[in-house]
Amino acid sequence: MTTMPTPAATGQTASLATAALAEASERIIASVERVIDGKHEQVVTALTVLLAEGHLLIEDVPGVGKTMLARSLARAVGGTISRIQFTPDLLPSDVTGVSVFNQATREFEFKPGAVFANIVIGDEINRASPKTQSALLEAMEERQVSVDGGTYPLARPFIVVATQNPIEMEGTYALPEAQRDRFMARVAMGYPDAASEVDMLGARDLVNPIDAIEPVVDLDTLRQMLAGVRAVFTSAAVKQYAVAIARATRDDQDIRLGASPRATLQLVRAAKARAAIAGREFVLPDDIDALAVPVLAHRLLPTSRALGRRHEGTALVADVVERIVAATPVPSGH
CATH class of the missing domain: 1.10.8.80 (Magnesium chelatase subunit I, C-Terminal domain)
Known part of the structure; x- marks a missing residue:
């Protein structure tokens, strides 16, 4: 293990903030792992991306828990959640929003799309056309959306957690290079080990464990965690x-x-x-x-x-x- 010295300017207050951040992180990880069994590294990587204010791409074959990981992480932290099911007929305006003419005011009004949330879950993102996938480019990089000459800022924090199936599977499109570059990290779920799969069969006979997840940190605490990471x-x-x-x-x-x-x-x-x-x-x-x-x-x-x-x-x-x-x-x- 490589050792590096703490900077001299670090004081007691920073140490307390760091300890609180680590403790809050442990609560989030424990909450998500109530649903995602035997995937500790994937859960930690997902939280790492969230706290680094990046975007996460979860890739693997259907049925291994990609969407469950995205939903569990979203529910464990405070803030608004939006889910977009990417399909071949999904339009860019379904993602970003659209200007609608208001008969009463005789003016166009912007109706926000599904991207206006703190955590946006993009399910099977590579089943939509490249044009629709590209609708996320500006949002992911600049945290804003431009529609019909107007610019609309997104909520802070803002993170896209997208799932995708391997491109060899039927009905999928390869993500454009520009969009792949906007995802901070990619993780693969992989199949669970035998013990975790047996536990899953028993735990999910009657209830879905994701329904029991409550936020373990509120939005203000999450913002403080993000500030702590930046420091x-x-x-x-x-x-x-x-x-x-x-x-x-x-x-x-x-x-x-x-x-x-x-x-x-x-x-x-x-x-x-x-x-x-x-x-x-x-x-x-x-x-x-x-x-x-x-x-x-x-x-x-x-x-x-x-x-x-x-x-x-x-x-x-x-x-x-x-x-x-x-x-x-x-x-x-x-």
């Missing part, structure tokens, strides 16, 4: 380490589209959230290492030559990121 210290050496990993993806012979500067920024932001969840006031290189694959892999595109050597592109890219992390010198003593 986590990141040394210059750790920032340089993150940049070195991102730049290496751009020069790797197996990658034709490397990590963008946005990816580097989001990697550091996610690392700050992971440090805060662990009760630390500073980021370690270990935080960067743990998040490199979830934050970077879904943004990278392998070369056709690399794909020719291996059919599964997602696993190939994850292996490349892990190789780059292992080869990048780790900073110490800063």
Whole structure:
């Protein structure tokens, strides 16, 4: 385990805030894990993205709990929740909103779409057309929506938790590169282990456990947690380490589209959230290492030559990121 010193400017008040943030994070994780059995890393990553003010992409085959994770996280924190079921006939205006003519006032009025909420669950996002998927681009990056010449700010905090099926499945569209880059992290649920699956059969005979989830933090507390994450210290050496990993993806012979500067920024932001969840006031290189694959892999595109050597592109890219992390010198003593 790499050790890094706490910045000298950190005082007792910051330590108390960090402890409270870590305790609140534990409550959220425990609440979500009442529904999502045996997926601790996925739950922690989902919370990390929420506290880093990013967006989360959950990808896997149908029936493994993608939507349950999104709904459980949304219900465990205070704030408004909206769910969009992406289908081939979904229109961009269904997502962003539309201007409607009011006969009484003889003026157009904006009717907000489903994107106007603190947590937006986009279910099976890659079953909608690329045009409809792109309706989220401005909202995810700039936290606002532009419709008919007007600009409308979104609620704060704002996070999109989207689920998608593998693109090999029938009726799916590949997400545009620009949209994939706006998701801070991607996680795969995977199948539960045998014990967790048996427990699930017993626990869900009569009731759905998600119905029992109540918010464990209110919206004001969540905003304070977000502010606490932003205040986590990141040394210059750790920032340089993150940049070195991102730049290496751009020069790797197996990658034709490397990590963008946005990816580097989001990697550091996610690392700050992971440090805060662990009760630390500073980021370690270990935080960067743990998040490199979830934050970077879904943004990278392998070369056709690399794909020719291996059919599964997602696993190939994850292996490349892990190789780059292992080869990048780790900073110490800063």
